[in-house]
Amino acid sequence: MNAMTRRTLVGSTAVAMALALAACGQGGGSTPGASATGNKTIGLLLPEKASSTRYESFDKPLIEKSIAGLCTKCTVDYANANGEEHTQREQFDALLAKGVKVILLDPVNAKSTASWVDAAARQGAKVIAYDRLAAGNVAAYVSFDNQRTGELQGHALLEAIGPKAQDAQVVMINGAESDPNAAMFKTGAHHSLDGKVKAIGYEQSGDWKPEVAAQKMNEAIHALGKENIQAVYSANDGMAASIVDTLKANGMKIPVGGQDASVDAIRRVLSGDQAFTIYKPYKPEADAAADIAVYLLNGLDITAVASSLTQSGDAQIPSMLLTPIVVTKQTVSDTVIRGGLYKAADICTPELATACQQAGVS
Known part of the structure; x- marks a missing residue:
């Protein structure tokens, strides 16, 4: 599938989400999964500022805008680790302490995340590996091929x-x-x-x-x-x-x-x-991440937006992989x-x- 086809898919998925989740945060009745707790926050943790300008200039604002378009009462709790692994761990733990149930994580060190991602999963939190495949029990993966x-x-x-x-x-x-x-x-x-x-x-x-x-x-x-x-x-x-x-x-x-x-x-x-x-067109990647995050927040099946699989250890992670x-x-x-x-x-x-x-x- 080429990049344009994928962008079309993501765009049409967003429309479908807007319809399917019309009740999201708008008093339309209860939905299964994380949203039933009333926490409409999606965590967003990005890895750096200095060595790549893309995260602050593109990924953050595009993801925030896309999530807002899908779920009007959702909020994004954002932090950037500025290249520091220990800082990102602290940011991750802080989100869990606040009761955040869906976290978009672009790891500083993808090899070191297994223990904290697994701990989050045991607490019922869903981690979406964004751009880099984090180690551990992640719920989905969004990146380029x-x-x-x-x-x-x-x-x-x-x-x-x-x-x-x-x-x-x-x-x-x-x-x-x-x-x-x-x-x-x-x-x-x-x-x-x-x-x-x-x-x-x-x-x-x-x-x-x-x-x-x-x-x-x-x-x-x-x-x-x-x-x-x-x-x-x-x-x-x-x-x-x-x-x-x-x-x-x-x-x-x-x-x-x-x-x-x-x-x-x-x-x-x-x-x-x-x-x-x-x-690597950032908007399709950001849109796919937002789609999956809102799906997970509402306890819905993500296979419509994460239709491929990526091997990670013994697990196969539902994924959306785009073309550069x-x-x-x-x-x-x-x-x-x-x-x-x-x-x-x-x-x-x-x-x-x-x-x-x-x-x-x-």
């Missing part, structure tokens, strides 16, 4: 290298080892790159931190030599920014790829400093502009006026 994301990154990097790809040596700066998504991005990228380039000459985790990515890039340059690096895979745009700066400081201009379609990355794509990014999109200089207008993520005015600074005009961004 992360291995496919990595495959698209690898393929786009091959396209950027061009006909000499088979002779190219690539540096890979992956995401945090604590993030299961990073492992899937890595697997997908290797699937596209292995056997198609001469070698992955250097590969390390950048830990989702720009400063770490810069350090690793400098190590790669020292180990391999400037003339022996033809391209860099960066798992996200935040790290790509520091990698581009490091390459410039060493007099190097080679293809660098990223992910997240941050506004600064789109500008780098237009200027030619970054070869591509990956656009590659963004290059030639496709900025048809992707992030047409998709409503940005307006041309958000991207086209005076310095980029000519590049925007050449790319048809107006």
Whole structure:
């Protein structure tokens, strides 16, 4: 199923929810499950602010708006852990102490959540893993197809290298080892790159931190030599920014790829400093998360909105997995502009006026 089809599905699901849950918080009689307790709060815990701007700029407001459209008396109790695992645990426990029965959780460290997610489940609280698959007894999972994301990154990097790809040596700066998504991005990228380039000459985790990515890039340059690096895979745009700066400081201009379609990355794509990014339309993901949260709040079957299954240990988690999109200089207008993520005015600074005009961004 392509991204547009999924967006249509999510949109139609929201309409169905609005009809099916007309009584939600509006005095229309009792409903089964969590709503019978009278607690109309949905918890929302997001992982960071500094290394990725998407959570505050897009995920939070979109999820809040979507939930409000489905359940007028529902409220969202939001917190951001700012990259601190212990802080997120405290935020999670605070939601449980308030009696919140549905929690959307994007974990800082997905591998460490099992004990607290399982404890929540024993208390009757439903945890929805958002964007990253948290460990433990989660009720549902909403994300993008992360291995496919990595495959698209690898393929786009091959396209950027061009006909000499088979002779190219690539540096890979992956995401945090604590993030299961990073492992899937890595697997997908290797699937596209292995056997198609001469070698992955250097590969390390950048830990989702720009400063770490810069350090690793400098190590790669020292180990391999400037003339022996033809391209860099960066798992996200935040790290790509520091990698581009490091390459410039060493007099190097080679293809660098990223992910997240941050506004600064789109500008780098237009200027030619970054070869591509990956656009994951946030609204369909936020809408799917809101749909599932309101379904669970009212004790309803979620298979209509979480129709696929994701293996997690011995369990299969009801899931909604969306399809990402590659963004290059030639496709900025048809992707992030047409998709409503940005307006041309958000991207086209005076310095980029000519590049925007050449790319048809107006």
